[in-house]
Amino acid sequence: MKKIEFFRHGIEEEELQRLREVLESLFITTGETVYEFENDLAGYLDLPHTVAVTSCTAAMQLALLAGGVQPGDEVITTTLTFIGTPNAALMTGATPVLVDVDRGTGNIDPEAVEAAVTEHTKAIMPVHLYGQMCDMDALRAVADRHGLFIVEDAAHSIEAKWNGKAPGHYGEYAAFSFYATKNITSGEGGAITVRDEKQYELLNMLRLHGFNQLAVDRYTSNYEKYDIGMFGWKYNMDSIHAAILIEQLKKIGDYGERRREIFERYTEAFSAMDGIELHTTRPEAEHAYHLLTILVDPARRDAVMNGLQKRGVSVSINFVPIHQMTYYRERFGFEDGMFPVAEEIGARTISLPLYPKLTDEEVEYVIDAVSETVGSV
Numbered sequence: 001m002k003k004i005e006f007f008r009h010g011i012e013e014e015e016l017q018r019l020r021e022v023l024e025s026l027f028i029t030t031g032e033t034v035y036e037f038e039n040d041l042a043g044y045l046d047l048p049h050t051v052a053v054t055s056c057t058a059a060m061q062l063a064l065l066a067g068g069v070q071p072g073d074e075v076i077t078t079t080l081t082f083i084g085t086p087n088a089a090l091m092t093g094a095t096p097v098l099v100d101v102d103r104g105t106g107n108i109d110p111e112a113v114e115a116a117v118t119e120h121t122k123a124i125m126p127v128h129l130y131g132q133m134c135d136m137d138a139l140r141a142v143a144d145r146h147g148l149f150i151v152e153d154a155a156h157s158i159e160a161k162w163n164g165k166a167p168g169h170y171g172e173y174a175a176f177s178f179y180a181t182k183n184i185t186s187g188e189g190g191a192i193t194v195r196d197e198k199q200y201e202l203l204n205m206l207r208l209h210g211f212n213q214l215a216v217d218r219y220t221s222n223y224e225k226y227d228i229g230m231f232g233w234k235y236n237m238d239s240i241h242a243a244i245l246i247e248q249l250k251k252i253g254d255y256g257e258r259r260r261e262i263f264e265r266y267t268e269a270f271s272a273m274d275g276i277e278l279h280t281t282r283p284e285a286e287h288a289y290h291l292l293t294i295l296v297d298p299a300r301r302d303a304v305m306n307g308l309q310k311r312g313v314s315v316s317i318n319f320v321p322i323h324q325m326t327y328y329r330e331r332f333g334f335e336d337g338m339f340p341v342a343e344e345i346g347a348r349t350i351s352l353p354l355y356p357k358l359t360d361e362e363v364e365y366v367i368d369a370v371s372e373t374v375g376s377v
């Protein structure tokens with residue numbers, strides 16, 4: 001039987017070569033290699049600055065803090081996301097306020113966001129789900145009407161655009177993930193985009209204990225006694241991860257092309273199959289093709305998942321809604337039925353393998369396995 005992994009990364013000779021150079025150099029923590037990656041990423045996104053950190057969760061937490069979120073504030077986000085999104089709000093002492101999603105795309109519903117605004121709301125955290133950006137015009141309008149700022153969770157959407165603009169152009173901040181299964185990866189890692197100069201300086205300090213000078217800067221200039229004027233975290237990216245990401249970013253165009261081919265082949269095949277529904281795409285959105293999810297009968301979803309795994313096809317669920325997680329139920333009193341659209345998607349969804357290394361033969365194997373399984377369970 002074939003085994004089709006859920007993801008296989010593309011780290012090869014170029015990354016290994018760059019890693020060797022870094023490992024043979026003096027500075028393996030934050031330094032020139034990290035700055036180089038930050039500049040490359042900012043250039044790719046057409047934004048002035050990025051700040052490299054250890055995860056997207058850390059990126060979101062720091063962006064919320066930089067924007068002024070404090071304990072007791074509310075941050076509105078979607079219930080159909082990874083746990084890191086609402087947890088980033090919790091880590092600031094704020095309360096994550098969950099809302100429902102749009103049935104077609106699975107993205108946060110701007111009208112639900114508007115309805116959830118209270119006098120305590122400080123920020124909105126939209127999640128660009130599966131690779132498709134949220135309706136950023138509608139969300140920007142809600143934020144501006146109520147004096148809120150936006151942190152875009154772009155963990156799935158580094159290549160995505162809304163009306164031709166990348167994440168970070170509509171929101172004050174956007175957060176990216178370089179976790180092991182993301183479109184470009186270094187195992188773990190994250191980055192924040194920021195347009196405001198003062199905020200950029202603040203984020204640099206927040207990521208490293210409030211230091212306004214990194215070890216490399218202290219080394220290259222004369223050592224001076226330092227002081228700490230503010231509280232910060234220990235989330236700075238090191239040069240080892242940055243070395244991998246510099247090379248990964250160079251491949252993003254080729255990766256995207258192959259992802260698009262596979263996504264389109266899947267879409268063509270599954271659109272013609274009974275018992276399968278696909279998410280819709282908006283004309284304003286350029287897709288990052290991060291996840292291909294199919295929606296099946298909720299009563300048979302788990303049987304379909306097991307059938308696929310028996311045929312060697314690895315699958316995932318993106319996502320079980322946050323309000324259905326025990327911790328969130330117990331802490332915030334969430335109940336089933338509160339966000340019916342997200343619940344329906346969460347009960348019907350299955351994510352299939354989608355990555356550049358997948359061969360045409362493997363793609364056809366997945367399609368056949370889905371066809372057989374959906375037709376027989």
Ligand SMILES: Cc1ncc(COP(=O)(O)O)c(C=O)c1O
Nearest residue numbers: 055056057082084155177178179
């Ligand atoms: C939508 C979304 N947001 C946030 C994250 C968190 O990313 P990280 O693991 O880099 O903190 C993920 C990670 O898988 C994700 O899928």
